[in-house]
Amino acid sequence: MELTLLGTGAPAGLPRPACPCAVCAGALGDGARAATSLLVDGALLLDLTPGAAFAAARAGRSLGGVRQVLLTHPHNGPAVEVPAGVPQPGRVPDGRELALLTGHRVRAVAMDAPGTGYAVTGPDGQRLLYLPPGGAPAGLAEGTAGMYDMVVADVVGRPDAVARLRAVGAAGPATEVIAVHLDHDAPPGPELRRRLAAAGARAVPDGSTLEVGAYEDVPDVPRRTLVLGGARSGKSVEAERRLESFPDVLYVATGGTRGGDTEWAARVAAHRDRRPGSWRTTESCDLVPLLAGEGAPLLVDCLSLWLTDAMDAVGAWDDAVWADGGERALRTRVAELTRAVRETRRTVVAVSNEVGSGIVPATASGRRYRDELGRLNAAFAEQCEHVLLLVAGQALVLRG
Numbered sequence: 001m002e003l004t005l006l007g008t009g010a011p012a013g014l015p016r017p018a019c020p021c022a023v024c025a026g027a028l029g030d031g032a033r034a035a036t037s038l039l040v041d042g043a044l045l046l047d048l049t050p051g052a053a054f055a056a057a058r059a060g061r062s063l064g065g066v067r068q069v070l071l072t073h074p075h076n077g078p079a080v081e082v083p084a085g086v087p088q089p090g091r092v093p094d095g096r097e098l099a100l101l102t103g104h105r106v107r108a109v110a111m112d113a114p115g116t117g118y119a120v121t122g123p124d125g126q127r128l129l130y131l132p133p134g135g136a137p138a139g140l141a142e143g144t145a146g147m148y149d150m151v152v153a154d155v156v157g158r159p160d161a162v163a164r165l166r167a168v169g170a171a172g173p174a175t176e177v178i179a180v181h182l183d184h185d186a187p188p189g190p191e192l193r194r195r196l197a198a199a200g201a202r203a204v205p206d207g208s209t210l211e212v213g214a215y216e217d218v219p220d221v222p223r224r225t226l227v228l229g230g231a232r233s234g235k236s237v238e239a240e241r242r243l244e245s246f247p248d249v250l251y252v253a254t255g256g257t258r259g260g261d262t263e264w265a266a267r268v269a270a271h272r273d274r275r276p277g278s279w280r281t282t283e284s285c286d287l288v289p290l291l292a293g294e295g296a297p298l299l300v301d302c303l304s305l306w307l308t309d310a311m312d313a314v315g316a317w318d319d320a321v322w323a324d325g326g327e328r329a330l331r332t333r334v335a336e337l338t339r340a341v342r343e344t345r346r347t348v349v350a351v352s353n354e355v356g357s358g359i360v361p362a363t364a365s366g367r368r369y370r371d372e373l374g375r376l377n378a379a380f381a382e383q384c385e386h387v388l389l390l391v392a393g394q395a396l397v398l399r400g
Contacts, residue, residue, distance in 0.1 A: 001124065003038060004038070008033045008206055009206075013032075035047070035049040044067070044068050045089075046118060050081075053086075059208075063086050069089040091116055094116060105120070111137065112135065128212050132154075136160055140165070141168060148170055149176070153178075155179035156185065156196075162199060177200055178210070195242075198243075222347075223344075225388070228351075228354040229390030230353065235302075243297050249280070250290070252284060291348065317368075352376070
């Protein structure tokens with residue numbers, strides 16, 4: 001089954017008309033995107049958008065063979081002109097299936113937002129799922145959808161849609177995920193590619209033709225990622241973003257609850273409110289058994305608090321204890337942790353503070369903590385495929 005993406009942008013396109021934002025200003029060349037529209041085997045058009053006939057011509061395709069036009073979401077603004085010879089667009093009721101003379105079967109998938117998704121099965125059995133902007137499948141049960149060869153969806157706006165598909169086995173490691181409906185809320189250029197790759201997805205320019213069922217372009221999701229940053233740099237948000245398209249993430253909070261500290265309680269509550277409802281949380285600094293076990297991806301937030309707990313345990317704040325075995329005990333704990341990271345089979349995203357670039361601490365204990373955190377970060381990063389540094393909310397790739 002052959003899929004041509006006549007457009008890959010949001011309904012208003014990218015850049016948006018008269019929008020002065022930085023993303024729109026830079027959306028030139030391959031970065032410019034018309035409203036998303038899909039042409040399947042030259043016979044089925046999913047979403048009729050302005051200029052579809054010209055977009056097809058630019059891609060070396062024709063709409064002359066289109067036998068069915070289906071809409072996925074309400075189109076605001078003036079009615080779109082239907083090109084000569086193209087059937088009037090329609091919509092399939094949720095749960096109903098439409099059989100085309102070309103051998104394609106189209107089933108309407110219910111959404112949790114206005115619009116309709118379409119599951120298309122080609123004459124040779126390849127399966128494509130196309131979702132509208134801002135929507136995720138509703139009412140999915142495990143094993144009922146079957147595995148799709150390709151999913152085309154709003155990955156940036158609704159990463160949980162991909163998570164839902166993965167949770168019920170409708171998307172797996174061999175499923176190619178293509179991001180569409182890209183708007184000016186999506187980061188530009190390399191940052192978009194990096195973020196999508198973390199979700200096992202990719203974006204393509206308008207006019208691209210893809211073969212459904214060709215799996216060689218499925219991005220590899222990194223097994224181990226370390227996200228560094230200073231206070232309020234956005235490091236925790238970035239770490240959460242890297243796993244938000246995966247179900248059943250285990251969030252490992254190393255800071256505890258700190259009873260009576262209302263400011264800390266507010267920080268914890270803000271983190272919890274950001275996380276998807278399907279994620280589970282455990283409060284623990286015992287990371288080695290978690291890394292050694294099987295199961296869902298781990299998000300560890302954060303290593304700097306793990307280090308505080310470890311230094312407390314070995315008496316690192318007392319100079320005499322530190323000199324009389326405390327330092328060796330801490331080195332052993334760090335070595336056990338980094339060995340567990342190296343050997344883990346789980347997907348892991350860990351957060352840590354980068355504290356070595358500021359003012360030298362005034363106390364010996366503060367300087368000891370700063371030095372040990374720098375050593376821990378370096379040892380942990382050595383075991384990771386991806387290492388990022390967050391500065392002012394922007395991710396700088398240090399490795400990967």
